[in-house]
Amino acid sequence: MSTQVTTGLQVRKSVELTIDGKKVTAPEGSTLLDACRASGKEIPTLCYGDTITPKNACRVCMVELEGSRTLVPSCSRKVEAGMVVKTDSERTTHSRKLVLELLGSSVDLSLTKNVAKWNQSYDAKPSRFGAPSYHHDNRDDAVTGHHHPPDGQTAETVHQPVKIDNALYIRDYSKCILCYQCVDACGEQWQNTFAITTAGRGFDTRISTEFAVDLTDSACVYCGNCIQVCPTGALMFTSEYDMRQAGTWNEPEQTQTDTICPYCGVGCALTLHVQDNTIVKVTSPSDHSVTHGNLCIKGRFGFQHVQNTKPE
Amino acid sequence: MDLKIASGTANAEERQAVDSLLGQPSETSQGAQRDESGLRVSRGGGELRKLRHLLLPTLHSVNDRVGFISRGAINYISQRLDIAPAEIYGVATFYALFDTNERPARQVHVCIDLACRAASGCTEETLPEGAIPSPCLGTCERAPSVLVIETGVTVRQEVLAPATKTQIAELIAGKSAPTEQPIAQAAPQTPDKSLVLLSRIGIVDPLSIVDYESKDGYKALRKAFAIGAENVIAEVTASGLVGRGGAAFSTGRKWAAVASQPVKTRYLICNADESEPGTFKDRVLMEGDPFAMIESMTIAAFATGCQHGYIYLRGEYPRALGNLTNAVEVARNKKYLGNNILDTDFNFDITIFRGAGAYICGEETAIFNSIEGYRGEPRNKPPFPVEVGLFGKPTVVNNVETLFNVLPIINDSGEKYASWGSTGSKGKKLFCVSGAVNKPGVYEVNFGATLRELIDLADGLKPGSQIQAVLLGGAAGGFVGPEDLDLELTLEAARAAGTTLGSGVVMVLDQSVNMLDQLQRIAAFFRDESCGQCVPCRVGTVRQQEALARLVKSSGINNAAIDLQLLRDLGQVMRDASICGLGQTAHNAIDSALTRLKVFSA
Numbered sequence: 001m002s003t004q005v006t007t008g009l010q011v012r013k014s015v016e017l018t019i020d021g022k023k024v025t026a027p028e029g030s031t032l033l034d035a036c037r038a039s040g041k042e043i044p045t046l047c048y049g050d051t052i053t054p055k056n057a058c059r060v061c062m063v064e065l066e067g068s069r070t071l072v073p074s075c076s077r078k079v080e081a082g083m084v085v086k087t088d089s090e091r092t093t094h095s096r097k098l099v100l101e102l103l104g105s106s107v108d109l110s111l112t113k114n115v116a117k118w119n120q121s122y123d124a125k126p127s128r129f130g131a132p133s134y135h136h137d138n139r140d141d142a143v144t145g146h147h148h149p150p151d152g153q154t155a156e157t158v159h160q161p162v163k164i165d166n167a168l169y170i171r172d173y174s175k176c177i178l179c180y181q182c183v184d185a186c187g188e189q190w191q192n193t194f195a196i197t198t199a200g201r202g203f204d205t206r207i208s209t210e211f212a213v214d215l216t217d218s219a220c221v222y223c224g225n226c227i228q229v230c231p232t233g234a235l236m237f238t239s240e241y242d243m244r245q246a247g248t249w250n251e252p253e254q255t256q257t258d259t260i261c262p263y264c265g266v267g268c269a270l271t272l273h274v275q276d277n278t279i280v281k282v283t284s285p286s287d288h289s290v291t292h293g294n295l296c297i298k299g300r301f302g303f304q305h306v307q308n309t310k311p312e
Numbered sequence: 313m314d315l316k317i318a319s320g321t322a323n324a325e326e327r328q329a330v331d332s333l334l335g336q337p338s339e340t341s342q343g344a345q346r347d348e349s350g351l352r353v354s355r356g357g358g359e360l361r362k363l364r365h366l367l368l369p370t371l372h373s374v375n376d377r378v379g380f381i382s383r384g385a386i387n388y389i390s391q392r393l394d395i396a397p398a399e400i401y402g403v404a405t406f407y408a409l410f411d412t413n414e415r416p417a418r419q420v421h422v423c424i425d426l427a428c429r430a431a432s433g434c435t436e437e438t439l440p441e442g443a444i445p446s447p448c449l450g451t452c453e454r455a456p457s458v459l460v461i462e463t464g465v466t467v468r469q470e471v472l473a474p475a476t477k478t479q480i481a482e483l484i485a486g487k488s489a490p491t492e493q494p495i496a497q498a499a500p501q502t503p504d505k506s507l508v509l510l511s512r513i514g515i516v517d518p519l520s521i522v523d524y525e526s527k528d529g530y531k532a533l534r535k536a537f538a539i540g541a542e543n544v545i546a547e548v549t550a551s552g553l554v555g556r557g558g559a560a561f562s563t564g565r566k567w568a569a570v571a572s573q574p575v576k577t578r579y580l581i582c583n584a585d586e587s588e589p590g591t592f593k594d595r596v597l598m599e600g601d602p603f604a605m606i607e608s609m610t611i612a613a614f615a616t617g618c619q620h621g622y623i624y625l626r627g628e629y630p631r632a633l634g635n636l637t638n639a640v641e642v643a644r645n646k647k648y649l650g651n652n653i654l655d656t657d658f659n660f661d662i663t664i665f666r667g668a669g670a671y672i673c674g675e676e677t678a679i680f681n682s683i684e685g686y687r688g689e690p691r692n693k694p695p696f697p698v699e700v701g702l703f704g705k706p707t708v709v710n711n712v713e714t715l716f717n718v719l720p721i722i723n724d725s726g727e728k729y730a731s732w733g734s735t736g737s738k739g740k741k742l743f744c745v746s747g748a749v750n751k752p753g754v755y756e757v758n759f760g761a762t763l764r765e766l767i768d769l770a771d772g773l774k775p776g777s778q779i780q781a782v783l784l785g786g787a788a789g790g791f792v793g794p795e796d797l798d799l800e801l802t803l804e805a806a807r808a809a810g811t812t813l814g815s816g817v818v819m820v821l822d823q824s825v826n827m828l829d830q831l832q833r834i835a836a837f838f839r840d841e842s843c844g845q846c847v848p849c850r851v852g853t854v855r856q857q858e859a860l861a862r863l864v865k866s867s868g869i870n871n872a873a874i875d876l877q878l879l880r881d882l883g884q885v886m887r888d889a890s891i892c893g894l895g896q897t898a899h900n901a902i903d904s905a906l907t908r909l910k911v912f913s914a
Contacts, residue, residue: 056692057846059889070896071888076692091888095848098885102851128878129855130862145408145669145840146445149436150858152865178844187399192313197402198687198844201670203854205844210318210401211383211412219316219396 017083032074032085033061041087044096044118046103047179048075049229051292052189055180060099060118064089071095093122100124105132106157106203108175111233129155139173140212142204156203162241165214168222168301170241171207175234178205182226182235190294195219196226224300228283228293237281237301250275258285261299266290268299279303313357315390317397320383327388329377333370334363334392343391360394365703367393367685371404372627372666376467379419380411395685406687406843408447408669409461409627419444420484421459421628422475425589426783426833427452427746430825431474436836440477442484447671447837448589449473449628452746452819453498453753459628460489469630492631495600498592500751500770508720508740509713510756513600518635521642524603530648532722536611537656544615545571548718550726552738557583557674557711558785558814559893560803563718566708569698570616573706580613580621581683581702581709585667585674587626588786589837590817593742594712596754598625598632601716602639606662608715610653611722613660616708621662624679627669636664671841675892676709677701678843689845690892713742713816733759736804741813743801745770747820748777757801764797766818777822781909785814787834788897790904811904828864831905835860838898849895852886856899863912872912879906 013028019039026035031054036043047058056073063074066084071091086092100119104126109115118124133154140160150156163171180198187194195218199208209218227235236244243249254275261268268291273281282300286293322330322343331337337344341354370393374385381404390397404410422434425448429435433456439445449471451457457473460483472479472489483489496502496514503514517523524530536544549564570578582605586594598605609621625633640662643649651659665683667673673682677691680702701707717739721729730738737759743766746752750771757766763782767773779794790811792799799809806813821830835857844850859875859882866872883899890896905911 055845056891059846059848059891062889070890073692091884094881095885095889098852098881099847099889102847102855102885105855106851128874130858143411144405145447147836147839149836150854150861152858152861155858156854177847178850187396194313194396194399195316197396197398199402199405200844201406201408202839202842202844203850205850208398208401210386210397213318217318219314219398 015079015081017079017081017085019085020087026079028079030079032063032065032072032077032079032083035079036063036074036085036087043074043087044114045075046099046112046177046231047181049179049181049231049286051286051294052181052184052229055184057180058099058103058177060096062092062095063087064092097122097124101126101128103177105129105155107177107232108159108172109177109232111175112177112231131155132157132159134159139200139204139206140208142200142206144201144204147202147204158203158206164238166216166222168238168297169224169227170236170238171215172234172236172241173206175232176207177232178207179231181229181231182207185225185229185294186220190292191221191223191225193219193221193223195221222297222301223295224297225294227300228286228295239280243275243280249280254280261295263298263302268295270295270299272303278307313394313396315394315396317387317390318383320387322382322384322388325378326374326382326385329373330370330385330388330392333366333373337392341391343388357394360392363393364395364685365683367395367400367403368665368668368682371400371410372668375410375668376463377465379417379463380413380415382412382414386412403685403687406670407627407667408840410668417464418460418462418484418486420480421446421449421461422480423447423449423451423455423457423459424833425449425837426787426830427590427819428456429829429833430747430819430821431455433457433475434477434480435829438477440481440484443480446628447840448587448591450586450592450595450626452590452592452744454493455746458483458489459630471630495596495631498596498753499600499755500753501755507756509597509716509742510600510754512604513596516601516603518600518602519638521603521639521646521648524601528723529603530607532719533607533610533614533648534654536614536722537654537658541571541615541617544611544722547721547726548615551717551721551729552726552733553714553717553721553729554737554803555711556713556717556741556816558588558788558812563710563714566698566710567612567616570618570706570708573699575706576617577705578616578618579702579705579707580609580616580618581676581679581707582609582621582623582715583674583676583679583709583711584623584625584629584632585679586629586712586815587671587674588788588815588817589834590746590783590786590819591744591815593744593754593816595629595632597712597716597742598629599635602632602635603643604716604719605636605712606639606643606648608718609662610648610660611718612708612710612715614658618708619659621660622683622702623662623664624667624673624683625664626667626674633664633666640664670843671837672843672892672894675894678892679709680707687843689843690894692891734800734802734804737802741801741816743816743818745818745820748774748779748822748824749820750774759802760800762797763792763799763801763818766801767797767820773820773822777824779820780823780825781821781827781905783817783819783821783830783901785812786817787837787901788893789814789817790900791909792904793909810908812900827905827909827911831902831911832857832860832864834901838894842894842898846889846891846895848885848888849890849898852882852890852895853898856882856886856902860902876906876912879903
């Protein structure tokens with residue numbers, strides 16, 4: 001049975017479905033993830049971002065849907081009337097545990113939010129695949145359809161050196177889970193610049209410019225919208241990276257101040273992250289109706305003048 | 313979007329290769345000669361972007377001409393099609409037949425896959441210097457096999473099978489391969505007019521439409537036009553025909569679903585990306601009876617209201633490409649394709665689309681992305697292709713063998729077709745028998761023949777051979793043992809026995825075959841062919857290969873029980889949580905070897 005609910009100015013139909021044995025209603029067009037979270041279920045997500053169309057690539061948010069042979073990604077599956085969904089079955093738990101282990105054993109998740117907590121609640125042990133292997137050829141030179149045979153000891157990782165090729169931000173693809181959000185933000189979903197792509201195939205898939213050229217030779221316009229959507233810290237302000245390297249990054253001590261970008265008339269919202277009275281990075285609220293977290297190079301990186309530092 | 317083109321200019325050959333497909337550029341912004349007006353204006357962005365489906369053909373054109381995809385070539389294609397260089401790089405690096413590094417014009421691709429290594433072919437370790445290791449080349453009946461691609465003004469592709477190591481060395485040194493064996497040799501039952509799917513193989517001249525017409529060619533299309541689209545679908549539904557690519561979905565239901573769509577622009581795709589290791593039936597059909605493929609596609613398009621069809625042909629099938637290209641041209645000249653086919657108001661044409669070395673592009677939604685000029689990554693379902701498919705339109709995707717079945721169904725009747733086979737599996741089925749039999753090849757039988765009967769049909773086991781295992785359905789299928797020879801080859805019996813017929817692979821492995829080597833190859837295959845999009849498959853296939861390597865070496869960090877548990881855990885997450893069938897089946901064969909053959913039980 002569908003009923004009508006009023007949400008703000010829109011009138012949307014609602015559908016009734018069953019989640020973990022309880023009947024719930026959800027607005028038509030919303031996702032299973034929305035419906036599950038609205039009914040208080042905690043479902044982990046990694047590649048999901050609130051400003052990008054879900055790519056459902058990480059498969060950590062899988063739920064069991066009656067009538068479906070495989071589990072379904074809750075982040076992108078739309079609700080339908082009569083669906084019967086289980087969020088906490090043996091299969092969903094197994095899938096989440098394994099996804100956490102597969103990513104945890106191949107990618108540096110040290111800066112990914114909630115991973116430690118989820119590893120614990122799903123009993124995920126990434127180390128059970130063997131000691132991580134850090135010795136690779138350059139992943140940018142991988143030949144499609146070919147690989148080195150496993151050594152029978154270590155677990156292959158996506159480890160590679162940090163790419164530092166410009167003054168504004170760094171790319172540490174050892175931390176990349178391939179959520180595709182930076183590619184989509186750079187390309188057709190937000191910036192329309194298309195400086196980066198997913199290159200290669202299979203485990204060798206990596207985020208890359210054409211021929212892995214430096215960003216300075218690429219189409220990059222340094223809007224930093226890729227940093228904004230990156231969920232794992234693979235893309236990072238150089239200011240943050242340098243402070244982390246020096247051991248001075250202290251997030252609990254930082255304040256966040258919202259303001260309006262002074263550069264032009266669009267009126268983008270800025271969140272200034274300040275430590276020791278110095279702006280250390282700039283983000284933008286992703287729920288802002290004007291910019292959805294997107295900025296341009298000036299708003300994102302053009303804050304040095306307010307710090308009034310003297311040239312050395 | 314503003315294109316930013318970095319350093320690197322296409323040379324004359326590369327420009328010619330691109331222009332031969334796209335025509336001469338007319339705008340300065342697209343690389344034409346600079347003139348006064350061209351510096352001030354740029355036309356065509358939106359119009360150019362509608363040509364994105366020409367990206368893969370253009371990359372092929374460049375690769376055919378110079379052997380690799382250079383920076384300059386990518387920059388020029390970028391200007392011509394208004395696609396960012398990074399995106400073109402992403403597409404080019406997705407396919408194994410392309411290389412973005414300079415390489416010699418002559419490339420010798422040596423199959424290192426299941427049937428070829430079982431036939432003492434090359435492995436990764438024994439590959440001669442200068443050879444490129446290749447997944448299954450689809451000539452398993454003549455294993456081991458080699459594909460030579462020599463790029464240049466006219467690209468030359470040769471298949472040599474069987475190939476000795478000496479012959480491979482000669483090919484690498486530049487020697488030409490001898491003429492390929494006759495097509496019919498791959499179908500030992502032929503010539504035999506009483507066969508249903510193979511009736512014309514070895515009998516009809518595959519290059520002559522006149523000969524095809526004289527052997528019942530285009531009889532079915534005329535009858536289809538006479539009985540009307542709805543009755544065609546009714547006959548196909550009544551026949552009980554299900555897809556022969558491996559998923560076994562009802563063809564009639566698929567057609568009816570597309571025919572009932574409100575959207576009138578619709579596409580038909582013939583999935584000819586036959587890449588499942590051990591499968592070569594579609595190759596034999598396309599090489600030996602290409603006009604039948606054109607005719608059956610035309611009937612399918614008529615029944616479902618499609619205006620355009622694509623043949624997505626794997627890039628490693630040169631003879632099929634040649635014969636199909638000829639067939640499409642000749643059929644077009646004879647008005648069997650184009651507008652007002654056979655003086656009706658039905659219009660339909662076919663484009664042949666070459667794959668470029670990606671098993672994943674046999675997945676039906678990956679085909680859409682590949683044709684549309686994107687990386688061949690599968691899409692999420694729903695929406696299903698019958699509603700939202702190629703270019704966002706309702707799309708029928710049928711396997712080659714499936715389409716061939718349509719001709720006898722229309723010529724006779726669905727009822728007659730349904731009288732063959734078993735209760736749950738109707739009609740005729742082609743099996744690709746390879747390995748330790750006397751006459752490997754494609755065999756046509758009724759559903760329900762036993763494995764033993766099929767092996768007898770292939771003239772039995774080779775002298776001295778004893779069956780160690782039989783691989784059914786390819787790398788995505790499963791092994792059965794010598795005790796399973798009385799298995800009836802039907803969908804339901806296979807399911808009940810916990811195995812699958814898949815694409816019709818029957819690879820007979822005798823006692824000389826190293827099963828652990830076969831398993832490791834299967835694991836390597838899935839790792840290489842995973843598109844990399846979802847975690848369970850991208851990382852799971854690597855971890856599966858590593859666990860297997862530890863088990864084989866018995867030298868790993870874990871004891872065997874732990875690694876066997878790891879494999880089961882990996883199998884479950886890949887089956888449950890992968891986006892597409894590749895990841896979902898990547899553990900099947902290994903699982904069957906563990907549970908049925910008990911390869912690691914002491």
